[in-house]
Structures are given as C-alpha cells and as structure tokens.
Amino acid sequence: MPTATRWPGVSAERPGEDAVPSFRPTYLRPGAWVAVGVGGAAGTLARYGTGLLGADALWPTVAVNLVGAFLLGVLLEVYAHHGPTPSGDRLRLLLGTGFLGGFTTYSTFAHQVTALIGGEVVVGLVYGVGLVLAGLAAAAAGVAVGGVLGRSRRGRRRGRG
Numbered sequence: 001m002p003t004a005t006r007w008p009g010v011s012a013e014r015p016g017e018d019a020v021p022s023f024r025p026t027y028l029r030p031g032a033w034v035a036v037g038v039g040g041a042a043g044t045l046a047r048y049g050t051g052l053l054g055a056d057a058l059w060p061t062v063a064v065n066l067v068g069a070f071l072l073g074v075l076l077e078v079y080a081h082h083g084p085t086p087s088g089d090r091l092r093l094l095l096g097t098g099f100l101g102g103f104t105t106y107s108t109f110a111h112q113v114t115a116l117i118g119g120e121v122v123v124g125l126v127y128g129v130g131l132v133l134a135g136l137a138a139a140a141a142g143v144a145v146g147g148v149l150g151r152s153r154r155g156r157r158r159g160r161g
Contacts (some may be wrong), residue, residue: 026089035090039098047103061108062131068104069135072096073142074149081150 026032051060075096082088109131116124 026093031090032093035094036098036101039094039100040102043099043102043104046099047105058112058127061105061112062134065104065106065109065131065135066138068100069138070142070145072100073139073144074146075100075142077143077146078150081147 047060047064050064053060075092079088079092109128113124113128116127118124
C-alpha cells in the first residue's frame with residue numbers, strides 16, 4: 001500500500017522507497033468529485049433560497065450572477081497569489097466549480113433574455129448586455145479585492161503583517 005511522503009501528490013510503495021509522483025488527473029480523483037458535488041449542492045440550495053426572497057423573477061438571477069461573478073474574481077486572485085497547493089486545489093473545486101457553479105445561473109439568464117426579446121426586444125437586449133457588462137465589472141471588482149486579500153495574507157505568512 002502506498003505511503004504518504006512530505007511532498008503533495010507523491011507516494012512511495014513502501015516506507016524508505018523512492019517517492020514517485022502521482023500523475024492521476026484531477027477528474028479521476030474521488031475527492032475532487034466529492035468536493036464539486038458537495039459545493040454544487042450547497043450552491044444550488046443557496047440559489048433556490050435567493051429565488052424565494054425575490055418577487056420578480058429577474059432580480060434573483062441578477063443577484064446570484066453578480067455575487068457569483070464577484071466571488072469568482074476574489075477566488076481567482078487569492079488562488080493566483082498563493083499558487084497551487086493540494087488544499088487550495090480542493091478548496092477551489094469546492095467553492096469555485098462546486099458552490100459558485102451551482103449558485104450562478106447563466107442558463108436561466110439566457111432563457112430570460114430570450115423570453116424578453118420575444119416580447120420586448122429593447123428590454124431583452126438591455127437586460128442581456130447590461131447583466132453581462134455588470135458581471136464583468138463585478139468579476140473585476142472581485143479580482144481587485146482578491147488581490148488585496150492575497151497580498152495581505154502572503155505578507156502575514158512572511159512575518160510582515
């Protein structure tokens with residue numbers, strides 16, 4: 001049975017044996033599937049709860065997509081500052097791919113744009129283009145916040161904060 005070594009993703013068949021890196025792709029790792037599934041279920045439930053709060057069908061979609069874009073920007077930048085690590089990769093899969101993937105709903109957004117264009121073309125186009133641009137702005141704001149968070153955490157780890 002392989003034993004753990006001090007290097008992430010590396011195992012040895014027997015203690016004292018040379019360690020051999022594990023090259024199993026992420027999509028073949030059961031822990032990755034669990035992280036995405038658990039995060040996706042939680043994100044979907046959070047989106048459902050947000051939908052219960054809004055009387056108008058458009059506003060919950062706007063809210064989850066803008067909040068999701070912002071949080072994805074934060075996650076992206078914090079992850080970029082810390083670099084890939086096994087725990088960071090699992091957290092990225094849990095929060096980014098899983099939770100925020102289940103929380104945001106661009107398929108509902110596309111359906112809403114199509115329905116609005118079928119009735120009121122200008123309203124549908126303004127809603128569609130407006131939410132895409134607002135999502136880009138939210139993601140950029142998230143990247144800016146994530147950059148501040150990433151730099152401050154890295155400075156504290158080095159004893160400067």
